[in-house]
Amino acid sequence: MEWINNDRRSAWMRAMRAGLAAGALAVTCAIAAPAQAQADKMTPIAIPAQPKAIELGTGALPGATAAESWHSQYGSVFARNVTVATLTPFLPDPAKATGAAVIVAPGGGFRTLSMENEGWQVAQALADRGVAAFVLKYRLNQTPADMAGFERSMTEMFANTARNPRPNPEQAIAGLAPQIADARAAFALVRGRAAEWHVDPDRIGMVGFSAGAMLTMATTLAGQDAKPAFIGTIYGSLAPVTVPADAPPLFVALAADDPFFANGGFGLIESWRSAKRPVEFHLYEQGGHGFGMYQKTTTSTGWFDAFARWMGMHGLLKPASASPGS
Template sequence: MATACVAAAGSAAAQPADYPVPAPASAPVETGAIPLYGAKTPGSAANENWAKYFGGDYTVRNVTRPTLTPVLPDPTKATGAAVIVAPGGAFMALSMSHEGWDVARALADRGIAAFVLKYRLLPTPKDEAEAGKYVWAKMMEGIPDPTKQPVLTNPQATEDGLAALKMVREHAAKWGVDPARVGMIGFSAGAMTSLQTVLAAKSGERPAFFGYIYGPQAKIDVPADASPMFDAIALDDPLFPSMGFPIAQGWLAAKRPVEIHGYQQGSHGFGLGKPNTTTTLVLDEFIAWLSMQGFLTRKTAP
């Protein structure tokens, strides 16, 4: 199964002429970031290229050293549920603020332990202007047919998704998490990373649930024990034009839980919501769906 996605880094416009060139930035302090494979974690943070879009949103390229950053709720509000957050960026960048840290903080504010996954990326030119053109060209090559899953692949992202799932479950007690209620949410390339983690995980070890936010809607083969899916996309998404919801129909055919949100407006890369559109409801709707599934119900001691 191909792993793919095509999202302009952060909330960048989906037209090459409008592709914003971000300002290079020093690497921020990633407080609490944990090497994903411990002492065996590959790569080096020295390879990374950090930048800021629109004056404040951090993005990073050329990630070779994957990490997981916990963002934990106030213990008095903690539900015991956990969500691994996978930012997007066409597998060539990560929108760390817009689709990572901002999302994690919003989840933690609602009592859900969040873990931002900085997964490994495909290499890009160091220069930001050159990188923008390169990323756009690769994105367009990766979507030869919008009715099918994209062909741009990055198996390392899936490996990192599986490793993040394993880490959170192994350290569940330390983080106040129920290992049976560890799920994922991903945006664009991160949505595809979440999906591929679901598909690649062994039966019985899949994420408890996953949010699939503006990922490709093309049909896939759905396992009989696929994780419950929350599927959200704007119907004016320029990268994945509306063609109905074949992927969600696959979940229905497999008799697996699925919820669909098709927003009238929002374009691609709306993150926690584009102002003046109903996409601003996406996190509240995701959390309401988690609650309906019983994932936010605290376990009581016997």
């Protein structure tokens, strides 16, 4: 979720906890340099061409009335009111394809999707490493069609988030039925076209950001047929969960100054360890929330390289025939 700039997010959250959400937005705008203020502004844009996007066949979001729309912010692009789920492949050069694949789930509070910073750029970076990547544009909760109404709805959501306990992935499963169905369909599509895309159907994982991390964990815990071979949750919930006996290896990255998830303990890590399942946890001193692929001066910028090394440790950056057992 990237409603405010990472470098000002913690100050904004403190003000919001004091019940000054509207004032915080005004202060944020007042202290920003003109160029930064312009970058922070949500600006409607035309829906980008997505010629490689494949509809997942999960149907239109029930009861949806607002049409999909996009906007730019922070030099990136975001989708909202997504009513039809799609999957966009980013395939590596066949000469260096490893056979591993990753479903990439952007975040945005289930109201918007950070398609560039947490989607396309992540997928391209994976493809550059020889890993087939697939950006999941999952269906979203409806928001006001007009930009002003959407901005107000996001301010209210973050105010409530600051005051109320966050649900853990197990609690969220029932309310994420459309999104989990989209994730399951994504796994089914990649496995169904594995030969065409040079993917090993037994080495398909999932990585998610914020709400996408919640979806990644919920998809894993829901069982059924997705069965990711490995998962990554980037600035997602660390609430404890009941870990399946066959839970996949887990990679977790979070900044210690994350305003949403950094102060609730490390239950998720402890759950995985207690179940004797593989887990790697990176707690960065700084980075805020929503850092994704943005290049920052904080060490949180190194999360992707750490994730790639972790995949390599599990033999996922080489063809299966050349990979050691993980």
